[in-house]
Amino acid sequence: xALAALVPVSAVAQDDERPMTIQFSRSFDRFVFIDExxxxxxxxxxxxxxxxxxxxxxxxxxxxxxxxxGNITGTYRGLRVNSQGSVLLPxxxxxxxxxxxxxxxxxxxxxxxxxxxxxxxxxxxxxxPRAVKIHVVGNVPFSxxxxxLAQTRLDQAIFHSxxxxxxxxxxxxxxxxxxxxxxSPINMLANKYPDEFVASNQxxxxxxxxxxxxxxxxxxxxxxxxxxxxxxxxxxxxEGDIIHINRFHAYNxxxxxxxxxxxxxxxxxxxxxxxxxxxxxxxxxxxxxxVDQLRVVRRSDQGLQEIVxxxxxxxxxxxxxxxxxxxxxxxxxKRATHNVQVYGEAQFTGRLPIKDGETSLFxxxxxxxxxxxxxxxxxxxxxxxxxxxxxxxxxxxxxxTRLRRVSDQYEQGFEYLNLEALLISxxxxxxxxxxxxxxxxxxxxxxRLHIPKDDGTIFVFGQVNQPGYYNFEDGKxxxxxxxxxxxxxxxxxxxxxxxxxxxxDAWFRPGDVRIEPGDLVFVxxxxxxxxxxxxxxxxxxxAQRNSNIQLIMTGLTTITSIITAYIAVTR
Numbered sequence: 001x002a003l004a005a006l007v008p009v010s011a012v013a014q015d016d017e018r019p020m021t022i023q024f025s026r027s028f029d030r031f032v033f034i035d036e037x038x039x040x041x042x043x044x045x046x047x048x049x050x051x052x053x054x055x056x057x058x059x060x061x062x063x064x065x066x067x068x069x070g071n072i073t074g075t076y077r078g079l080r081v082n083s084q085g086s087v088l089l090p091x092x093x094x095x096x097x098x099x100x101x102x103x104x105x106x107x108x109x110x111x112x113x114x115x116x117x118x119x120x121x122x123x124x125x126x127x128x129p130r131a132v133k134i135h136v137v138g139n140v141p142f143s144x145x146x147x148x149l150a151q152t153r154l155d156q157a158i159f160h161s162x163x164x165x166x167x168x169x170x171x172x173x174x175x176x177x178x179x180x181x182x183x184s185p186i187n188m189l190a191n192k193y194p195d196e197f198v199a200s201n202q203x204x205x206x207x208x209x210x211x212x213x214x215x216x217x218x219x220x221x222x223x224x225x226x227x228x229x230x231x232x233x234x235x236x237x238x239e240g241d242i243i244h245i246n247r248f249h250a251y252n253x254x255x256x257x258x259x260x261x262x263x264x265x266x267x268x269x270x271x272x273x274x275x276x277x278x279x280x281x282x283x284x285x286x287x288x289x290x291v292d293q294l295r296v297v298r299r300s301d302q303g304l305q306e307i308v309x310x311x312x313x314x315x316x317x318x319x320x321x322x323x324x325x326x327x328x329x330x331x332x333x334k335r336a337t338h339n340v341q342v343y344g345e346a347q348f349t350g351r352l353p354i355k356d357g358e359t360s361l362f363x364x365x366x367x368x369x370x371x372x373x374x375x376x377x378x379x380x381x382x383x384x385x386x387x388x389x390x391x392x393x394x395x396x397x398x399x400x401t402r403l404r405r406v407s408d409q410y411e412q413g414f415e416y417l418n419l420e421a422l423l424i425s426x427x428x429x430x431x432x433x434x435x436x437x438x439x440x441x442x443x444x445x446x447x448r449l450h451i452p453k454d455d456g457t458i459f460v461f462g463q464v465n466q467p468g469y470y471n472f473e474d475g476k477x478x479x480x481x482x483x484x485x486x487x488x489x490x491x492x493x494x495x496x497x498x499x500x501x502x503x504x505d506a507w508f509r510p511g512d513v514r515i516e517p518g519d520l521v522f523v524x525x526x527x528x529x530x531x532x533x534x535x536x537x538x539x540x541x542x543a544q545r546n547s548n549i550q551l552i553m554t555g556l557t558t559i560t561s562i563i564t565a566y567i568a569v570t571r
Contacts, residue, residue: 061130070120253322260289288334344451345375362438376454377432379502385446462523463492478510496524
């Protein structure tokens with residue numbers, strides 16, 4: 001029988017612009033049946049939201065749809081379950097469906113319609129789940145009745161008891177809330193609890209009571225659900241549920257878990273807490289956690305009491321008590337991720353594992369395959385990324401600023417102190433040819449060993465005519481390298497020639513040390529005064545010269561007077 005033969009049904013219009021009628025239309029060789037009355041009664045919004053069809057039971061307000069395939073192909077949309085719990089099927093009349101599982105209702109509807117539409121496959125679907133009314137009571141900011149979609153879980157059902165949508169400027173001026181549907185899947189997905197709110201322990205979110213209309217009482221654990229996604233702790237709300245939420249007081253029993261877990265927690269205590277459940281809420285154990293070990297510290301009349309559990313059976317059977325403090329111990333050996341880096345002239349460079357503070361530099365060099373032919377072993381150095389760490393323990397860091405308050409230094413002394421602090425290096429100078437030294441140097445996580453390349457040169461600079469790199473020759477003196485660099489410049493100070501060692505940057509007189517590859521030869525200049533001092537010195541010299549001339553003239557005058565007097569007397 002063709003659907004086009006159905007008689008249109010009309011109803012009283014809600015407004016003048018759009019009368020509610022049952023319409024039939026033919027397009028693309030398919031029939032479409034739309035019940036606008038059912039749609040209007042269900043707020044006329046069709047959503048695609050996840051429902052657990054296996055457990056969903058129909059009730060008043062559900063909006064259904066049918067798909068027909070076979071002798072008659074078409075779609076029925078907007079079939080609403082009325083207040084008596086029945087659905088009006090075209091040509092088949094009313095069919096009670098209240099309380100039926102979705103699969104049961106689909107089977108009954110298919111049986112009823114197959115009598116009128118033989119040879120047609122009939123599929124039932126839900127256009128829109130019904131809204132259910134719940135009551136949220138207790139110490140929440142927004143208590144009272146709430147409308148939520150059927151099969152909504154507790155976390156979404158109570159969200160707007162804590163948080164309300166923010167009105168737009170126009171809505172705020174009109175003193176109304178947003179007009180968009182807060183039950184839409186898009187808005188529901190936005191209902192996320194801020195971590196600060198969850199961690200603040202303002203509300204007893206682990207002991208939320210849900211009282212059903214039949215008197216059954218459930219206890220929900222919202223924190224457990226948010227931390228683990230366990231739906232068992234986040235039940236589906238039903239029509240008429242009364243949800244009671246209290247504030248969490250400072251004297252409420254607590255439970256904590258810390259140590260080798262990803263997220264240490266302090267939580268409200270629940271009677272059904274277990275060690276495994278608490279570990280899962282803390283994000284599980286970390287990689288360096290001990291296997292099957294647990295420490296529990298609690299306060300008793302005798303003081304602090306420690307309980308040590310060291311096997312899986314004892315841990316699984318342990319009954320958690322209010323205010324217990326659970327600690328998962330660390331396995332220090334599993335933290336052996338310490339490493340050093342080797343750069344430069346080794347056969348194999350890169351990161352190498354060590355045991356912090358115990359592995360020696362000698363051991364590391366053994367696994368690098370040795371030095372290359374171009375290595376400069378006496379100029380190698382170890383750079384500490386943890387400069388205060390030594391094989392003898394952690395030493396306090398040097399801070400020249402702290403010394404100011406107890407020092408009677410002059411300002412120049414403080415400037416020199418800061419300069420020396422800047423020159424302090426995190427380097428440990430090592431001679432890779434000295435096995436005793438290599439065995440004595442212990443390595444720490446993050447250390448970096450630099451092995452420079454021996455390019456066979458000496459660098460000559462300062463007051464020489466041609467500064468630069470010159471080929472190293474064993475036994476060659478500093479004077480020879482200076483002559484090779486074009487000799488001394490006019491401003492050179494022959495008494496201030498130094499050898500700077502490549503390994504330590506230490507300064508030596510040429511005759512006190514042997515020159516080696518990579519060393520530096522530095523020629524200092526004759527010191528010169530700054531302008532004002534030079535001018536003052538020149539004026540002093542002129543004044544002294546004039547004083548000397550005046551003294552000579554005075555002396556000559558005195559002598560002349562003496563001679564004149566002597567001549568006069570002798571006559």
